[in-house]
Amino acid sequence: MIYVICNEKGGAGKSSIAQSLAVYLKLEHNTDALLVDADPQRTTAEWAGERAESELPAILCIELTGNITTQLKKLEYQYSSIIVDCGGADSKAMRSALTVANVALLPFRAKRRDLKVAPAMAEIIDMAKTINSNLKTYSVITQAPTLPSQGYRIQGAKALLESLELKPLKHVTRNLNAWDDADEAGQSVLEWKHDKKAGDDARNVFSELLGEIKNG
Amino acid sequence: MVNNPFGDIGAKKKAKAEDFIEDAKVDGSKKLDQQARRGANYKDTKTGETINLGGKVLQVPLNAYELKTLSEAALQEGLPLATFLRVIALKHVKNM
Numbered sequence: 001m002i003y004v005i006c007n008e009k010g011g012a013g014k015s016s017i018a019q020s021l022a023v024y025l026k027l028e029h030n031t032d033a034l035l036v037d038a039d040p041q042r043t044t045a046e047w048a049g050e051r052a053e054s055e056l057p058a059i060l061c062i063e064l065t066g067n068i069t070t071q072l073k074k075l076e077y078q079y080s081s082i083i084v085d086c087g088g089a090d091s092k093a094m095r096s097a098l099t100v101a102n103v104a105l106l107p108f109r110a111k112r113r114d115l116k117v118a119p120a121m122a123e124i125i126d127m128a129k130t131i132n133s134n135l136k137t138y139s140v141i142t143q144a145p146t147l148p149s150q151g152y153r154i155q156g157a158k159a160l161l162e163s164l165e166l167k168p169l170k171h172v173t174r175n176l177n178a179w180d181d182a183d184e185a186g187q188s189v190l191e192w193k194h195d196k197k198a199g200d201d202a203r204n205v206f207s208e209l210l211g212e213i214k215n216g
Numbered sequence: 217m218v219n220n221p222f223g224d225i226g227a228k229k230k231a232k233a234e235d236f237i238e239d240a241k242v243d244g245s246k247k248l249d250q251q252a253r254r255g256a257n258y259k260d261t262k263t264g265e266t267i268n269l270g271g272k273v274l275q276v277p278l279n280a281y282e283l284k285t286l287s288e289a290a291l292q293e294g295l296p297l298a299t300f301l302r303v304i305a306l307k308h309v310k311n312m
Contacts, residue, residue, distance in 0.1 A: 008241075067237050090241035099233050127231045 001213075002072055002082045002101040008124075009117045010088025012107040013142035015043040016179050016189075017202075018085035021105075022059045023188035024206045025081045034079040035061040038068060038097065039087030050186035067096040076100075090124065098128035098135060103213055106139040106166060110157035122164040136216060137165075140205055141172040143179075169212070171204040276301070 005018040018035060026033040037044040048061030064071055068084075075082055084101070086094040098104055106121060108114050118139075125137050139161045144154050154172060161168040173179070178198035182189045189198040238244045246266075257268045278286065290300035 066243070069233070069237075092237050092240040092243050095237045095240050095244075099236065127236050130231045131233045131236060 001080065001103065002076060002084065002097070003103045003105060004084045004086060004094070004097045004101040005105050005107065006084075006086040006094045006098070006121075007088065007106050007108065007114075007117070008090045008094075008121055009108075009114050012088070012109050012114055013173065013179070014088065014107055015039065015047070015085050016183065017105065017107050017140070017142065017173075017205075018044055018083050019047055019059075019183070020188040020190055020202045021206055022081075022083045023190050024202065025083070026059060027057065027190070028203075029210075031080045033059060033081040033083060034075060035059055036068070036072070036075075036082060036084040036097075037061055037063045038065060038084055038091070038093035040065065041087060044085045047183060047186060052186075054186045056187060056191065065091075065093055067092050069096045069100050072097060072100050090120075095124065095128070098125070099131045101132065102134055102136065103209075104128075104135055104137045105209065106137070107142040108139055108157060108161065109143045110141055110145070110153040115157055115160055118160060118164055118166065122166055125166070136213060137167060138169055138209060138212060139166040140169045140209075143175040144172040146174050146176070167212075169205055169208050171201065171208050173201040173205060174198070176201070 003018075003021060005014045005021070007014055022033045022035045025031045035044055035048060037048075042063065045061055045063050048059055052058050072082065072084070084093075084097045086097060104125060106125075108118060125135070129135050129137075141154055141157055158168040174197065176195065176198040178189050178192050178195040181194070182192035182198070185192075189202050192199055238246050252268075253273055255269070256271070257266050259266050286301065287297055290297045293300055293303075295303065
């Protein structure tokens with residue numbers, strides 16, 4: 001199963017989601033997970049490097065750029081789950097990964113600047129689906145405001161993503177410091193013991209995602 | 217149905233994988249060169265596709281005498297100097 005975490009807009013939390021999903025699949029579903037860092041910023045590769053030096057269970061990570069279709073097809077035979085972390089750009093790596101992936105997960109913040117790229121991303125996904133009919137697409141609201149009075153922003157963002165057929169997940173991740181703090185220690189929020197709220201958010205999102213993939 | 221009169225309606229345009237990948241804005245081969253000189257490409261009005269042209273801009277050093285003589289000749293022919301040089305040179309090539 002190849003998961004592509006992508007969005008043309010940077011800062012939506014692609015790397016955090018990709019890293020946490022890899023940890024979730026490895027530790028909570030006991031699958032053989034491989035992370036592919038296709039982002040020139042190397043956020044995920046550096047995170048995996050820090051993690052490898054710690055006592056935590058290692059997550060294998062490789063770096064790929066350009067047209068990565070052939071590599072992904074070969075790796076698919078070796079790993080049960082491959083999570084591709086794409087950079088915040090419309091790159092060849094992102095497009096080529098979409099042509100062979102099973103699942104595309106698009107993180108969006110409930111912010112105007114983030115959501116402005118949603119129509120363009122929906123178009124790219126549509127094109128990718130004409131090549132790869134197996135591609136299932138979902139979106140997730142990340143860094144959601146924690147104030148209840150801001151809930152309308154989340155609902156509005158979900159409505160927009162729904163209208164673009166990007167299937168927003170019911171669960172969201174909140175704007176919590178644990179995402180940042182856990183990353184610094186080479187951990188994921190799922191392992192961060194100081195504050196479990198972010199880990200619960202991630203767990204709910206991934207659990208819903210896997211359920212949707214299974215039933216959808 | 218072979219003779220479906222509506223067969224051409226509603227069919228989704230299928231992208232070619234190679235074209236889809238190369239259309240990437242950041243590193244695709246079809247990306248526009250922001251530093252490209254004016255006239256380095258043109259937009260096909262029918263398809264909207266930007267087509268790169270294979271030309272090149274040359275800088276030709278001229279001394280004051282050459283510049284004056286060639287400018288006067290170009291003026292006499294009613295052509296901009298650069299066009300005049302291109303036309304004359306190509307004519308010469310054809311007669312070689």
